[in-house]
Amino acid sequence: MVIQFLLLLAVAASLFYFVRQQHGVRLQAGKRLAFVAFLLFAAYAVVRPDDITAIAHWVGVGRGADLVLYATVVAFVFVVINFYLRTREMERRITDLARAVALRDAEILNQHRLPHPPAAGEGADTALLAAVVAEGKS
């Protein structure tokens, strides 16, 4: 049946998308086009339910509503993966940011707190500056 082929294709595409390391401009555009296509499909299904039923019969699904449901499940999976990836990326950035803040504050705090400051001596300020700059680069 055609629908089985289509659904398997969707699963394979999600897997490929999930495993793929880089998300370039082209993929971004593809995602947006897919989103627009999904919206158009949904609108069409509302306006002409009989046509959707005809398509459903053609791909081997009983009712048009079932076909819409399948499409929604596929879209949902994509959205979840997308959010997951985005959340991870955001978490990574927050970690870098919070670490940079923590290290910068610590340099100042510990120089005041401890009897033997971490970068004591003549070049204390230079060393502090170098450390902060180095952390910013990494």
Add this chain to the structure above:
Amino acid sequence: MHDAPADAHVPDNKDVWLVIPVYNEAQVIADVVEHARQTFPNIVCVDDGSRDGSAAAIAPTGAHLVQHPINMGQGAALETGLRYALNRPGAEYFVTFDADGQHRVEDALRMLEVARSGQADVVLGSRFLESRETVPWLKRFVLKTVVALSPTARKLKLTDAHNGLRVLNRPAAEGLRIRMNGMAHASEIVGKLARSNWRVAEIPVTILYTDYSRAKGQSLVNGVNILFELSLRHRGV
């Protein structure tokens, strides 16, 4: 916990930095730090957004204090501590140490000796090399399972993938970038070691399972979380 006089033949350990990730350990952290400081003058505590005043408990001690503005997990705290310590002049060896007092300073010293001798770049503590002490059996079972399921731990022939006591020399500490913020960092570290050229040694250590650490320590439920985090990491993302 009584140390043998640590300064007898050992160098003064000025080139050693103890990295202690701290999360809600206000009760014990000051004692742990003061005890360890009798042997190791350089300690950095990373307060991982504790809500119980751990930072205030660390403040009067002689340890350096780094405060995460938000809670990010033990892996993130370790990484921050290592970055901080790497920026300190003269730092050559880095010891990761738990805040709840379950690690012994003597063990860290023995591991350090191995690292100083140049036999290994990374020295890991293991609870299981000698079965002389009492790891609770359920914990033993779970930890053994984690090792058995981890291909990298098997490759390095490690007996204990989740021991928090480690000694790294400078190149290893610089090369190690912990990206798993949560508890999966231990397996992540082992994985990186397996893929690197660093020489890894394992030394038997004793874990002091006090009532406090037992109550606080990684719950077994956490094992599920660790496996989940790791399995997703392998999906390449």
